[in-house]
Amino acid sequence: MSSNYPIMLRLEGKRVVVVGGGKVAERKVSGLLGTGARVTVVSPEATEDIQRLFHAGKIEWVQRHFSGGDLQGAFMVFAATNDKILNLSIKDSAEPHQLVMVVDDLEKSDFHLPSTFHRGRLSISVSTGGASPTFARKIREQLEQEFDERYEEYLNFLFEKRKWIIKEVAETTLKSKLLTAIASDEFLNSNDREGDFRRLYQELTF
Template sequence: MNFFPIMLDIEYKKVVIVGGGHVARQKLQALLPTKAQIIIVSPSITDEIAIYVGQGKVTWKNKQFEASDLDDASLIFAVTDQEEVNDAVEQAAQHWQLLSRADAKGRVDFINPAVVRRGDFVLSVSTSGASPGLTRKIKAELEAHYDETYIDYIEFLKKARREIIQTIQDKYSKRDALASLLDPQLEEWAKEQKWDKCNAYVQKLVTGARQI
């Protein structure tokens, strides 16, 4: 299959996970940062999922799957170890609902890439199922290179970009200033949490553009 890579805004949308095991837990953890309305349908769940239920981060329907469980769902995950249940989920899913079966049998509208998330900075890797091992390897390499310091760095870049766009009127000066935000020195200061130097750098860009 040739999948089309896309990022979806599913904030406050209903997402149903049918299954309560290890794979369901993985899907749940990947979904948590999206602020989706997550519902798990399963007569049993893992201890880790139970913690999220207790924290109010997910709704658990302690029951066998029924077609009505999919009402108004935008995304559906069929992740049980029972093929007949996954088949029932597929049969109940409407054509406009996006469905993913963990067993890769039947209808698979989408797959989940491996994700490295650093705030607004999101990197995804997929081999379309050809080599999960290679996907994990590359993800680990990305996690090591783009560590937690990138959360604050990306936030800084977002604010600096906004200031430059709002302040500098000349389009060429604006273009040059935005390009200057990728100066390796800025990235190094951000890793060292030297925000005073980062902010001074941006102010110099803005002030210099004003004087042109």
């Protein structure tokens, strides 16, 4: 069995077509909110949540059965109806460059979704490769306890400081010492990261 290749996609402005409007489609749509993707649901019926998103102008809803032209311009496609044969024919009607996920057929899919949570810039995703989505969810819930809300602020600190270090510190040993130090538990647990950083920088440079 070949292994999967994990990536983080930027979907800003990209067209994503979700065929089907049931519970599964709804979960896929909600994962796309906030990514900047232009989401279109194609389905004669849709859950209340999908309808609400449509009325709020967050997504498009084409209220009819799927037809081949619906995939035009799509970067990513979810075949998420409850009709297995239709889901496969959606995959078949896609262009080879379109990323298609068939919700009831992992083997025919170009990708699948891991169980994910975010803490600001930190994203943690778990995949069991289709062995058990429930187990992926369980591990995600455990990790959510460990990586709690304070990581959001810490990641913002790391982001800003790393940017500063790369811009201001040319000497490679010093640069690498600083980048290693800010990622340590001492900085994670510090109540005064800016102060600790100033002191460390002075110690290492004077």
